[in-house]
Amino acid sequence: MRFPFLLVSALFAATAASAQNSQTLLATPTTVAWGYYSAHAKSVLTVHSGDTVIMQTASTCGAPQRLKAEGVADADIPTWLADLYDKVPQADRGPGGHILTGPVAVAEAEPGDVLEVRILKIQLDTNFACNGFGAGRGFLPDDFPYGRTKIIPLDRTRMTAAFAPGITIPLHPFFGSMGIAPPESAGKWNSAPPWMHGGNMDNKELTAGSVVFYPVHASGALFEAGDGHAGQGNGEVDITALETFLTGTFQFIVHKGEAAQEHLLWPRAETPNAYIAMGFHEDLTKATEMAVRNMITFLSEQNPDYPHLSRDDAYALISTACDVNITQLVDTKSGVHVMCPKNLFTGPKRKSAE
Numbered sequence: 001m002r003f004p005f006l007l008v009s010a011l012f013a014a015t016a017a018s019a020q021n022s023q024t025l026l027a028t029p030t031t032v033a034w035g036y037y038s039a040h041a042k043s044v045l046t047v048h049s050g051d052t053v054i055m056q057t058a059s060t061c062g063a064p065q066r067l068k069a070e071g072v073a074d075a076d077i078p079t080w081l082a083d084l085y086d087k088v089p090q091a092d093r094g095p096g097g098h099i100l101t102g103p104v105a106v107a108e109a110e111p112g113d114v115l116e117v118r119i120l121k122i123q124l125d126t127n128f129a130c131n132g133f134g135a136g137r138g139f140l141p142d143d144f145p146y147g148r149t150k151i152i153p154l155d156r157t158r159m160t161a162a163f164a165p166g167i168t169i170p171l172h173p174f175f176g177s178m179g180i181a182p183p184e185s186a187g188k189w190n191s192a193p194p195w196m197h198g199g200n201m202d203n204k205e206l207t208a209g210s211v212v213f214y215p216v217h218a219s220g221a222l223f224e225a226g227d228g229h230a231g232q233g234n235g236e237v238d239i240t241a242l243e244t245f246l247t248g249t250f251q252f253i254v255h256k257g258e259a260a261q262e263h264l265l266w267p268r269a270e271t272p273n274a275y276i277a278m279g280f281h282e283d284l285t286k287a288t289e290m291a292v293r294n295m296i297t298f299l300s301e302q303n304p305d306y307p308h309l310s311r312d313d314a315y316a317l318i319s320t321a322c323d324v325n326i327t328q329l330v331d332t333k334s335g336v337h338v339m340c341p342k343n344l345f346t347g348p349k350r351k352s353a354e
Contacts, residue, residue: 020050027056027080027101029087032226035096035191037199039184039218043105046220049254051106052120056247057175057226058084058099060240061130070151076127078245096191098177098200098227105220106252113216114255114264115180117223121249122173122208124156129230129242139237139329152242154230161230161242169231173246176202176227179267181218193332194280198267201278202241202328203337204232210271215264216254223252236328264302266294275303275340280333284326287336292318295338306345317344 023045025031031044047053061067063085064077084099109115132149135141153162154171161169179199182189194201198214206212214221228246269276277298279290292315299314309317318324321344327335 020048022052022054023047024054025056025101025104027058027084027099029083031101032058032084032088033100033102033191033224034088034093035098035100036094037100037103037179037182037189037191037197037222037224038187039181039222040188041103041181041222043103043220043222045102046105046107047252049106049108049252052249052251053104054247054249055101055104055225056080056125057101057228057245059126059130059228059243059245060098061243067130070130070149072128072151078125094190095188096200098191100177100191100224100226102224103181103220103222104224104252105222106254107220108254108256109216109221110219110256111217112257113221115214115216115221115223116253116255117178117212117214118251118253119175119178119206119208119210119212119248120251122175123247124154124171124173124230125228125245125247127154127156128152129154129161129244131238131240131242133238133240137330138239139235144238154242154244169242171230171242172204172207173228173230173244174204174207174232175225175246175248176200176229176232176241178206178212178225179223180214180216181220181222183217190332194335195333196266200227200331201267201280201335202227202229202232202236202331203269203276203278203335204229204234204241204327205271205274205276205337205339206269207271210269212267212269213264214267221252221254223250225250234328235326236330239330266290268294268298268302269337273342275342277338277340278327279336282333284329284334284336287334288324291336291338292324295322295340299340303350305342305349306347307350
């Protein structure tokens with residue numbers, strides 16, 4: 001039996017029918033994980049497979065006082081943000097800096113399962129984004145040995161950012177960090193480096209309408225989200241994107257057992273138009289090798305929609321028709337993702353996909 005992945009286009013058409021329950025999770029001092037993913041984290045909400053959760057998240061732009069000092073109007077700063085900085089104890093923060101909402105436990109999820117997370121909707125919650133870098137950080141720390149923050153107005157009607165006079169950036173909101181608990185042996189995992197749990201993947205393709213598949217390492221899976229981006233360029237070279245406040249609507253589907261796992265050791269994703277394989281490593285070359293190998297494995301062993309290719313043909317198809325992209329270069333572990341367009345597959349589908 002093959003892991004019953006669904007075509008993303010059909011998958012979202014069936015969302016209303018398959019959703020069992022919907023809940024809202026606001027970002028409060030008791031519902032955030034400040035700077036970590038952990039198999040030992042206590043869930044703040046438990047749902048069931050098929051349920052939908054609307055999750056409010058904080059940005060990485062800093063406390064209200066900092067935002068005001070940088071010129072952000074009081075009316076544009078979420079009223080709930082101050083509570084996070086005032087009431088989350090310092091002892092509960094770190095080792096990373098991202099304020100993540102969750103964890104959300106999915107009752108049916110156990111180690112060996114696969115958690116499918118459907119990103120149904122992403123809402124921009126403010127009229128600004130920030131971008132900044134600090135001394136010793138980013139991809140070119142020696143070229144910019146100081147800190148700088150830039151506040152960038154957002155037009156949520158036109159879905160554009162006014163970066164500078166004469167420079168307008170189209171928006172594509174996504175969550176920089178979406179992940180589940182890493183293996184128990186990892187302990188309290190820093191929110192900065194992505195890994196096999198996903199986390200701070202910073203993949204700009206994972207907008208509304210996409211889906212991510214995670215290998216489950218802990219009971220409940222323990223999903224967290226945050227690090228909202230209004231947009232980003234591949235590489236994220238100065239260490240931040242268009243950082244902002246987002247609310248996301250996620251649906252959780254559990255696929256049970258070893259048949260579901262089927263060699264899924266790293267997160268993979270789909271958009272309506274492409275399959276995505278990922279790799280994360282401190283060495284960019286090794287991250288690239290991981291991503292390419294993961295796509296070879298997908299095309300030759302895991303693709304639920306079309307007949308599997310030989311490994312030779314999978315390797316050749318990636319070289320001739322797929323794109324190998326640098327996701328980000330600044331999160332301790334570099335990220336690479338391979339995108340394989342779905343429109344390459346023009347033959348008959350596998351019976352299991354119909």
